[in-house]
Amino acid sequence: MRAFTFAGPSAPARLTEIATPEPGPGEVRIRVGANTVCGTDLRILRGEKTKGVDLGVVLGHEVSGHVDAVGDGVRNFEIGDLVAMPPSLICGLCGPCRRGYEHLCERVHLVGYDVNGGLADYMLMPRVAVAKGLLMKAPATLEPAQLSLAEPLSCCLNGLDNYRVEVGDTVVILGAGPIGMIHLQLARLAGAAKVIISEPHAGRRGRAAASGADVIVDPATQDLLEVVRDETGGAGADVAVLCIGLPELVNECLSMVRKRGRVSIFAGLAGEGWSNIAANLIHYRELTVVGASNSGRESFARAIRLLSSGAIDTGSLLTHTFGLSRAAEAIEFVATREGLKVAVVPD
Ligand SMILES: [Zn+2]
Ligand SMILES: [Zn+2]
Incomplete structure (x- = not known):
């Protein structure tokens, strides 16, 4: 599959071919429907944000798509479900997690930083995301690009x-x-x-x-x-x-x-x-x-409800769309400030 991987701030950012992930036990694979670009993606590519970012990681944390394959033991998801998840893979055990501030988890792993993200044809939803209820279904009435806004929202x-x-x-x-x-x-x-x-x-x-x-x-x-x-x-x-x-x-x-x-x-x-x-x-x-920093399950579920209700005017926020083959351009376009949210979609 094609994936937009981070090769270091001095290396040119580009689309590469990597193996399409196969879901293991408890994992869910999605066919990416849309990944909206965040200013953070740009900061990672420019080397302005390095902490917690792995070389070779697939970028993109505002992702949504349709379930495409499920691993053994996955019960709550079916092929074709429209889904999204907050990018913070929380530990559930540290002080902030226990006190109800899981978005401030001390042992967090982040999609698009050290977990492969959504600027790709497919994305593997990790087992913790499925087991802990981070991966959430959304009504099929939402467009994937609209659902990707659940993260910033x-x-x-x-x-x-x-x-x-x-x-x-x-x-x-x-x-x-x-x-x-x-x-x-x-x-x-x-x-x-x-x-x-x-x-x-x-x-x-x-x-x-x-x-x-x-x-x-x-x-x-x-x-x-x-x-x-x-x-x-x-x-x-x-x-x-x-x-x-x-x-x-x-x-x-x-x-x-x-x-x-x-x-x-x-x-x-x-x-x-x-x-x-x-x-x-x-x-x-x-x-x-x-x-305010990041978001947890509760606010993410609320964001999906708000988007589903139509209360958020997504049309004014989603100003530009690029095909995945032009992901590098999409990220550079964000730097121009000419648009608001830029969605990268399959092409
Ligand atoms: Zn973001
Ligand atoms: Zn934690």
Whole structure:
């Protein structure tokens, strides 16, 4: 089969021929229906993300497809089922797993990092994924590319659980990439009265406008803090969600929320993430600062339900499609920021 494998940051990324995996006991093989590209895939290829990434691994962690073969002992899946799974293969035994934060598992293996992923004709769903209920069925009414969005959506749901949106809130989202646009939709579903988007890329500001953001700010020419103050009668926003990995924006987020407001550092920050902040903003204004990383079974199942219900506008998120033979182009295209989610599909 064809597979887009990682040969190291200095080697040209390309499609290679590898053996089609045969499902062993407890394993499930899928015929990949779609794999949406994530910014992380690009960072891996550029050598910006190396921790936990194996040489030779098949990239792609936002994958969905149809069950194509099952190993001995697999009971819950039949040939043709549409399925997807969260990429974190959790241990189930460590402290975070036991406390219910399995997405923060200390002994996790990750699809597309050290487990072969979805930028390929076929993917083998590991035994732990089947046994632990990570592999989930979805209704056949969903297109595979829509179902692939369950991964980023579930990560955003986990973020939302941490930062919360209350009915009537004003929410500021920094960054109108795919993640920012998912937070926009979730903020609306959660009852936000006003969503303010800050985005330096003109094309993305246009998409944010088309997706119903109330106020759109170009941080290159406008003072975001001033806009937020104006839009909230001087009080500050209820929530700020940072979806751009720039450490210098953290203090801006702390400065734009109201007293007792919430700030989500949703994006992983560049480098070690060191950031100069006026920590007294947190102290005197009693702010809540939260993070978010990955997603577990519960948020992934919720993401599938949300997608199945039609509550998420996937059409505005899935902007481009490439055949698998053009996977390298698809990943490079993500770097241009011209689209939002790019789906790689069989060809
Ligand atoms: Zn991702
Ligand atoms: Zn664990």
